[in-house]
Amino acid sequence: MAHIQLPEGLPGIRGPLVFSPATTQPLCDLVEALLRGPSTLTLAEREIIATYVSAQNDCYYCQTSHGSTAAQHLGGGSAEYELIGRMKLDCETAPLSDKMKALLAIAGQVQKGGKFVTTEDVERARSHGATDKEIHDTVLIAAAFCMFNRYVDGLDTWQPRDPELYVEIGRQTAALGYVARDWKRPLPTAASK
Amino acid sequence: MAHIRVPEGLPGILGPMAISPETTKALRELAEVLLRGPNTLTAAERETIATYVSSQNDCCFCQLSHGAAAAEHMGGNYELIDRVKSDYATAEIPEKLKALLAVAGKVQKGGKYVTPEDVERARSAGATDKEIHDTVLIAAAFCMFNRYVDGLATWQPSDPQAYREMGQRMAHEGYIRTN
Numbered sequence: 001m002a003h004i005q006l007p008e009g010l011p012g013i014r015g016p017l018v019f020s021p022a023t024t025q026p027l028c029d030l031v032e033a034l035l036r037g038p039s040t041l042t043l044a045e046r047e048i049i050a051t052y053v054s055a056q057n058d059c060y061y062c063q064t065s066h067g068s069t070a071a072q073h074l075g076g077g078s079a080e081y082e083l084i085g086r087m088k089l090d091c092e093t094a095p096l097s098d099k100m101k102a103l104l105a106i107a108g109q110v111q112k113g114g115k116f117v118t119t120e121d122v123e124r125a126r127s128h129g130a131t132d133k134e135i136h137d138t139v140l141i142a143a144a145f146c147m148f149n150r151y152v153d154g155l156d157t158w159q160p161r162d163p164e165l166y167v168e169i170g171r172q173t174a175a176l177g178y179v180a181r182d183w184k185r186p187l188p189t190a191a192s193k
Numbered sequence: 194m195a196h197i198r199v200p201e202g203l204p205g206i207l208g209p210m211a212i213s214p215e216t217t218k219a220l221r222e223l224a225e226v227l228l229r230g231p232n233t234l235t236a237a238e239r240e241t242i243a244t245y246v247s248s249q250n251d252c253c254f255c256q257l258s259h260g261a262a263a264a265e266h267m268g269g270n271y272e273l274i275d276r277v278k279s280d281y282a283t284a285e286i287p288e289k290l291k292a293l294l295a296v297a298g299k300v301q302k303g304g305k306y307v308t309p310e311d312v313e314r315a316r317s318a319g320a321t322d323k324e325i326h327d328t329v330l331i332a333a334a335f336c337m338f339n340r341y342v343d344g345l346a347t348w349q350p351s352d353p354q355a356y357r358e359m360g361q362r363m364a365h366e367g368y369i370r371t372n
Contacts, residue, residue, distance in 0.1 A: 003312045003325065004312070005322055016330075019326060020323070022230055022231075023226050023327075025222070026219045026220075026222040026226060029218070029222070038215075058303075059304065106344075109344070110344045114252065114340040114342060115343045117196065119196070122196045122197070132212075133212070135197050136197055136212060136213060139209075139344040140216060140341055143336075143337040143339075146333075146337055146340055147336055147337035149333075150300050150304040150332065152304060153304025154296075154299070154304035154329040155307075155326065
């Protein structure tokens with residue numbers, strides 16, 4: 001049971017989001033702008049950064065739902081889900097571009113704390129073609145998921161372990177994003193939990 | 194010098210905010226509703242939570258600016274804010290706020306550190322579910338703001354008067370305004 005009385009049947013962040021409508025709009029606007037707004041980083045790249053940070057923070061709901069969304073942006077097959085799994089285990093050996101590896105290294109430093117980011121980390125990203133805006137967005141995505149992960153785990157929310165559920169969450173999120181879709185409805189699987 | 198090129202002379206978070214208007218609008222609205230929106234926690238209490246988390250994250254700009262905002266909400270009581278930062282357990286603040294600061298301190302380390310005992314302690318001191326929720330989200334949000342400010346190595350003024358002026362504006366004018 002969650003630390004506070006949350007609406008039933010809503011996994012992860014959705015419970016607290018429905019519980020607190022006043023804070024939900026800026027949170028949804030933020031994640032929509034960061035992960036789906038205009039950017040030279042692809043949708044998949046930004047979801048991968050969010051997934052990596054959530055994995056480092058050990059947040060099951062966020063790493064599984066955003067990992068699934070990233071895989072869906074890449075095509076949605078088992079090879080894409082496998083890539084996300086490998087990236088979470090070791091981003092340096094996963095088949096990613098050098099630029100992405102350098103941005104994930106920055107994101108990993110932000111996860112530990114802002115001051116861990118070094119000039120060398122930033123230079124490495126720049127030498128692989130990252131722009132100032134891409135470095136800015138990487139830092140803010142990583143920082144934002146240090147918030148979202150703490151929101152989800154700090155209230156001890158319900159995080160089902162049903163892989164099919166996360167495939168569906170990934171499909172819907174990749175297609176519709178964070179603002180437009182109906183995520184306030186309890187899940188059909190909730191009754192059986 | 195900051196890790197990326199941001200406009201000169203803008204302290205702390207204002208530099209990166211200036212180069213990313215689409216995320217800045219959401220960040221400002223989040224700070225406004227969390228710290229100044231309708232709430233049973235006072236604005237001073239919420240700024241105190243933000244200040245404590247920022248000091249645990251060792252973010253100079255955030256702890257000094259929000260500490261000043263908290264002090265301004267309390268008629269300029271900067272001494273109390275310093276005591277909260279160095280040891281809130283012995284500071285002259287209500288039990289409920291101490292219990293909420295304990296929850297916030299756990300969130301700063303990581304969400305899973307918050308225990309049912311932490312939550313029970315807050316509840317027995319009179320905290321509602323909404324107040325516990327808001328404490329967790331304020332603490333989580335400052336784990337974001339602090340990382341945004343330090344992760345880009347922003348310019349952070351050393352003059353205490355600069356933070357007093359920021360704190361006055363934050364306390365009295367809020368977070369949704371043009372610079």
